[in-house]
Amino acid sequence: MIYPITIYGNPVLRKETVDIDKDYPELQQLIEDMFKTLYRAEGVGLAAPQIGLSIRLFVIDLNVLAEDDPACDGFKKVFINPKIVEYSEKTETRDEGCLSLPGINESVKRSWSVKIAYFDENWVRHEEVIEGFPARAVQHEYDHLEGKMFIDHLSPIRRQMNRTKLSSMVKGKIRCRYTIKSN
Numbered sequence: 001m002i003y004p005i006t007i008y009g010n011p012v013l014r015k016e017t018v019d020i021d022k023d024y025p026e027l028q029q030l031i032e033d034m035f036k037t038l039y040r041a042e043g044v045g046l047a048a049p050q051i052g053l054s055i056r057l058f059v060i061d062l063n064v065l066a067e068d069d070p071a072c073d074g075f076k077k078v079f080i081n082p083k084i085v086e087y088s089e090k091t092e093t094r095d096e097g098c099l100s101l102p103g104i105n106e107s108v109k110r111s112w113s114v115k116i117a118y119f120d121e122n123w124v125r126h127e128e129v130i131e132g133f134p135a136r137a138v139q140h141e142y143d144h145l146e147g148k149m150f151i152d153h154l155s156p157i158r159r160q161m162n163r164t165k166l167s168s169m170v171k172g173k174i175r176c177r178y179t180i181k182s183n
């Protein structure tokens with residue numbers, strides 16, 4: 001199924017998330033549906049709170065960006081119970097958007113690489129260093145599991161510039177090319 005995507009103002013985006021275990025019901029179906037929802041919305045990453053679930057799970061597929069950035073080629077991953085254990089001191093500032101913040105694109109400074117421990121969809125444990133744009137995507141989705149969104153990284157002035165858009169989201173008064181759930 002395709003899930004509606006929760007947008008700014010929906011309290012689930014600010015809630016704490018919990019680890020899941022192997023008994024989590026219909027996990028494979030859920031992962032498949034998260035990818036379906038992601039592709040329908042033409043995004044590159046989707047975290048469980050964005051479909052209303054307060055669990056530590058996100059999916060990323062950067063293949064559509066492969067032409068512009070070789071680091072994105074073949075990067076399709078499922079992250080279960082992830083834990084970022086290291087953030088590089090080296091940072092990079094680039095534009096970001098979010099399916100839960102339609103119409104907002106802003107520069108965000110993030111670590112250029114991260115070391116992350118997680119389980120994949122087969123419950124195989126990984127601990128790896130991810131660099132470049134994939135590291136940005138991972139940090140963005142990881143933020144969602146911490147109840148954070150990319151606008152939290154903006155300066156007060158940049159936030160203020162987006163105030164009108166944000167308040168329309170809270171009121172559910174926005175149009176979007178995918179199905180949304182405001183609150």
Ligand code: NI
Pocket residue numbers: 097098099100140141144
């Ligand atoms: Ni997002």
